[in-house]
Amino acid sequence: GQNIDQPTEMTATEGAIVQINCTYQTSGFNGLFWYQQHAGEAPTFLSYNVLDGLEEKGRFSSFLSRSKGYSYLLLKELQMKDSASYLCAVRDQGNTPLVFGKGTRLSVIA
Amino acid sequence: DADVTQTPRNRITKTGKRIMLECSQTKGHDRMYWYRQDPGLGLRLIYYSFDVKDINKGEISDGYSVSRQAQAKFSLSLESAIPNQTALYFCATSRGGEKLFFGSGTQLSVL
Numbered sequence: 001g002q003n004i005d006q007p008t009e010m011t012a013t014e015g016a017i018v019q020i021n022c023t024y025q026t027s028g029f030n031g032l033f034w035y036q037q038h039a040g041e042a043p044t045f046l047s048y049n050v051l052d053g054l055e056e057k058g059r060f061s062s063f064l065s066r067s068k069g070y071s072y073l074l075l076k077e078l079q080m081k082d083s084a085s086y087l088c089a090v091r092d093q094g095n096t097p098l099v100f101g102k103g104t105r106l107s108v109i110a
Numbered sequence: 111d112a113d114v115t116q117t118p119r120n121r122i123t124k125t126g127k128r129i130m131l132e133c134s135q136t137k138g139h140d141r142m143y144w145y146r147q148d149p150g151l152g153l154r155l156i157y158y159s160f161d162v163k164d165i166n167k168g169e170i171s172d173g174y175s176v177s178r179q180a181q182a183k184f185s186l187s188l189e190s191a192i193p194n195q196t197a198l199y200f201c202a203t204s205r206g207g208e209k210l211f212f213g214s215g216t217q218l219s220v221l
Contacts, residue, residue, distance in 0.1 A: 007152075030207070031207070033209060033210075035210075040212060040215075041210035041214070041215075042200060042214050042215055043200075043210075043212050044212070045209040045210070045211075046208060053144035087152065087153065089153075091207065095160070095206070095207050097143060097155055097158050097168065098155075098210060099155070099169075100145075100153040100154075101152060101154050102150065103152050103153060109202070
C-alpha cells in the first residue's frame with residue numbers, strides 16, 4: 001500500500017520561513033511532486049524531485065531523501081498570498097498515477 | 111482560454127439521478143485523470159486513461175464510470191448519484207509521467 005503523511009495545518013508569519021514536511025511509504029519510488037492549491041481553486045504545480053537533494057525555484061525549494069522516505073517544501077519570505085494548501089504527491093513506480101497526501105493548510109498571518 | 115476545461119462548474123442533483131461531468135483539453139496530452147476532493151481526505155483517484163482505448167480504475171471507482179471519447183475528452187458518469195458522492199471533482203491531464211495540469215473543478219452536491 002501507499003501512505004503519505006503531512007501536517008494538517010500550519011501557521012507562519014509574513015516575511016518568515018516555513019518548512020512543510022512530507023513522509024511517504026510506498027512500494028517503489030519514481031518521483032515526488034508538490035502542488036499549491038488556493039481555496040476553491042485547482043492545484044498548481046510547484047516542484048518535482050526524483051533524486052536526493054534540494055531543488056530551488058525562487059522563494060520555494062523542495063528537498064528529497066529517498067532513503068528516509070522524506071521530503072520538505074521550504075517557503076521563504078512568506079507573503080499573504082502564500083496562504084493555501086500544499087499537497088505532496090508520490091508516484092510509486094513506473095507510470096502509475098500520482099497518489100496525494102491529504103495536504104497541509106498554511107495560514108500566513110501579519 | 112483554459113487548457114483543461116470542466117463542465118459544469120457547479121451541479122446540484124438528487125439521489126438516484128444519472129449525471130455526467132465532462133472534461134476537455136487543448137494541451138495535446140495523452141493521459142487524463144479524474145480525482146475527487148473531500149475536506150480532510152485530499153485528492154483521491156477515481157479513474158484514469160493513458161490513451162483513447164485505455165481505461166483504468168483508481169482507488170475509489172465504485173459508483174462511477176468513464177468514457178474517453180477522444181484524446182481530448184474524458185467524461186465521468188455517476189449512474190445513480192448518492193449523497194456521499196457530494197465532493198469537488200477535478201479532471202487532470204499529463205504528458206506521459208510528467209506533472210499534472212488540473213481543470214477548475216466541478217462542485218457536485220447530491221441531495
